[in-house]
Amino acid sequence: QTEVNEAQGLDFARAARHLLRQDPQALILGEIRDEETANLAVRASLTGHLVITTLHAGSCRGVFERLLAMCSDHSAVAAAVEVVLNQRLIRRLCGSCQGKGCAQCLQTGYKGRLPLVEWLRVNDAMRRRVALRDLEGFAAKPSLAESARMFVQQKLTNNAELARVLGADFGTSSS
Numbered sequence: 001q002t003e004v005n006e007a008q009g010l011d012f013a014r015a016a017r018h019l020l021r022q023d024p025q026a027l028i029l030g031e032i033r034d035e036e037t038a039n040l041a042v043r044a045s046l047t048g049h050l051v052i053t054t055l056h057a058g059s060c061r062g063v064f065e066r067l068l069a070m071c072s073d074h075s076a077v078a079a080a081v082e083v084v085l086n087q088r089l090i091r092r093l094c095g096s097c098q099g100k101g102c103a104q105c106l107q108t109g110y111k112g113r114l115p116l117v118e119w120l121r122v123n124d125a126m127r128r129r130v131a132l133r134d135l136e137g138f139a140a141k142p143s144l145a146e147s148a149r150m151f152v153q154q155k156l157t158n159n160a161e162l163a164r165v166l167g168a169d170f171g172t173s174s175s
Contacts, residue, residue: 013037020044029053038070045080060084060120061138064130078130081122088116088144090157090165099158114156116165118144 002015013036016029020040032038032055045051057063063084067077092112094105101107118140122130129135142150148162 013040016040016044020049024049026050026052031055032067032070035070038067039073042067042071042073042076042080046076051080057086059144060086060118060140061135062086064135064138068130068133074133075131078122078127081130083122084120084140086118086140086144088165089113090116090148090151091161093155093157093161098155110161114151116144116147116151118142118147 002010002019004010004012004015012030012033016027016037017040019027027041027044027049029037029041029051030053032041032053038055041051041053055063055066057066063086064077064081067081068074071077090113091108091110092114093099094102094109094111096102096104096111097109099109101109105111120138120140126138129138144166145162148157148166151157152159152162
């Protein structure tokens with residue numbers, strides 16, 4: 001583990017480069033924030049390192065859009081990515097009052113969180129399309145919205161919470 005100290009010239013990308021010189025089996029980057037770090041993560045993956053990192057994007061497809069915007073070698077991006085996970089935390093309905101509000105949930109109707117997750121495993125056909133920047137139809141199955149609907153059906157959360165997390169349109173378009 002290494003801490004970044006930009007005042008002393010140790011920025012995120014430089015720290016990652018130094019760590020790679022130690023030839024680790026895995027490189028865990030807190031976040032891809034810029035082009036230099038994105039290119040470093042892609043190159044590390046292509047040289048056999050397991051790279052686990054975060055990248056702010058709204059969907060699994062959005063991860064590819066961001067990486068392709070930051071990395072000029074689209075074929076390298078296509079070859080480097082194996083799996084993309086997209087997640088949100090949503091509030092769980094209180095088990096005592098089922099969302100009405102009680103002493104257990106401090107009158108909020110919610111107690112605890114649930115992980116809302118979608119994932120996309122990259123196959124050879126997808127790699128060819130990523131290299132060409134053809135991301136049309138790239139979607140995780142089940143999507144965040146589909147997973148969210150399952151939580152509503154199981155009465156673990158409600159449409160109001162999903163609209164808050166996934167956007168105002170969600171609550172009106174789901175059952």
